[in-house]
Amino acid sequence: MGPQRIVCLTEEPTETLYLLGEQDRIVGISGFTVRPAIARKEKPKVSAFTSAKIGEILKLQPDFVVGFSDIQAEIASELIKHGIEVWISNHRSVAGILDYIRRLGALVGAGDRADALAGEYERRIADVQARAAAMPRRPRVYFEEWDTPPITGIRWVSELVGIAGGDDVFPERAAMSLARDRILADPLEVVRRAPDLILGSWCGKKFRPEQVAAREGWDAIPAVRDGELHEIKSPIILQPGPAALTAGLDALSAIVQAWSAKQR
Template sequence: MKRGPQRIVCLTEEPTETLYALGEQDRIVGISGFTVRPSIARKEKPKVSAFTSAKIGEILKLRPDFVVGFSDIQAEIAGELIRHGVEVWISNHRSVDGILDYIRRLGALVGAGARADAYADQLQRGLDDIAREAAALSRRPKVYFEEWDEPLISGIQWVAELVRIAGGDDVFPERAAESLAKQRILEDPDEVVRRAPDIILGSWCGKKFRPEKVAARPGWGVIPAVRDGELHEIKSPIILQPGPAALSDGVREMAKVIRAWAARVDR
């Protein structure tokens, strides 16, 4: 007999991706409309939430015995469900270690602790491999990661940590430590100019990154990344969700960009 919750609603993508990876997808009865990984989830599971809103009535119709969400931003959704007697877990992790621990805890909650530990260990080994390759680079680029363009928002903690693992150094480490997006707003765009990143990585949540728009910003032409054409998109589904995607495809994409930069400057 299966232990743990049997009817789970996932309000964000990372629990869905994790449960599928653990072979526990049959427990999922509803997902976020923003879910893209794994793609089959969109075909198999009803979409009952966005990020800051949810169809409470539709969720209740699914008779969930457990709802999983992420961050204080979903506090109101969680509160409403709790008032209807639903058990809710809102994780609030923001670091690479936090993501790995999240995978282990979610697995334990559904009775798949051993598989979750093995999966987290596999992801950690992948990160270690990327870090070893990065250690062989002759130079480390300065990297500006842009999460949003209007206003400018720099990258969150797990992103900055993955940049470092991939071989670069985030130019706004003090901002990355801030959990809320409003605390990472760059009031002065010239601060990016002054920090002179060698690479600009863009991941505008929900819309396509436009390198030409970034390059056209007043005064940004002197930035090494703009001057050398080192403006690259990292698709938001593989980096802006604090789940397995960021620790696999996301960091690998960043490492590929950084290795190409290093090969060019070494010539």
Template sequence: MGPTRIVCLTEEPTETLYALGEQDRIVGISGFTVRPSIARREKPKVSAFTSAKIEAILALQPDFAIGFSDIQADIAAELVRRGVEVWISNHRSVDGILDYIRRLGALVGAGDRAARYADDLQRGLDAIAADAAKLPQRPRVYFEEWDDPQITGIRWVAELVRIAGGDDVFPERAMESLAKQRILEDPDEVIRRAPDIILGSWCGKRFRPERVAARRGWDAIPAVRDGQLHEIKSPIILQPGPAALTDGVSEIARIIRAWANGR
């Protein structure tokens, strides 16, 4: 049967459990949750990403809490001290997201459904990759997760860019799990790597392409010269869950396809 009163400290377990038809187990969610939209209307919001309403969570009498990464270590530790069982996942790749979905499904007794769901997501990615393989050219892509300081994209984002038909210009940075390790000490390195497309997803605030284009020396970058600066909304790309593997990668593929076809 598994846990029956789950608090989701981030967005991806909420979206996954709803997709599996197990939403009745959820008693609390992250305030950043937007997918599915019904979750915001019917579930109490008890956490942010780096903070949580511990007393409000305990009042929900959860038997399980699900979070993500070292950034939520303090929240997890406090809940453990207060007697709540906690699972902190730390997946950073496309394969890791698919495995996460399977593991979460198994935890709630929906292992078969989760496996089928993950397989469907993989087939969707395969179809996007097959279409991308037919493009006449591949763009070099710079993904910016934050603007001050400038932070490059995490691993699953770089992998989705590749699936969609592009090549991340900072592949070595993408392998770093922590944001502080993906800070660009020298922003001029973007100029030297000359991306054809710039994708921005500024983690909860609106991407400002005009500010990016106005950076010193960036007018020499092909993406800036050609007006190829695009926002990818953070809810569909910066959470390591189903959104990134569906709407997120589809939006990246649309942008790359338009560039490759000269539109």
């Protein structure tokens, strides 16, 4: 049976449960939920990312609350004090996303379906890697998660860039889970690393390539010189759930493959 009244504090458990056909268990969701679109119409919104309407959540009488990361530790603590069972996942990698899908499925009694879904994503990843392996050259990629100050991409994004056929120019920063540890103190470091592609996914706002291209000294970057600045919408890449492995990876692959085609 598993839990019957689930509150999802972020989007990835909501999307996963809908994909598993277990959406009827969900009684509350994050206000930032985009996928699936129907969830916003069907489910009450009871949380942001760093805050939640504790009273509203308690009124829903959940028997299980699912959240993500240490950033939601205070929300989890408050709910636990009210006797609510809470699971806060803290995965930051592609392998972690796949494991998360399998674990969440097992928790709601849908382990076989979750394993099948994760297996489907593993095959998608292998297909994208195979296409990438056929490229004559891999582009150097700068992924920007925020603009003021510039913040580089997190681990699962960096790994997806690699799967799509690119090489993250800040791989050492990707391992740092907190955004504050991925802030670029010197934006000219991007110039020195000379990316062929600049990908922007400014969490919650539109990427402005013209603003990026106008940064001091950035006209020397190959990506700026060649007009290779692209947006990837944040809901499909900045949450460690199914969207990143599907729409997010597809978007990355399309950009990298288009760049590769121009090199021939």
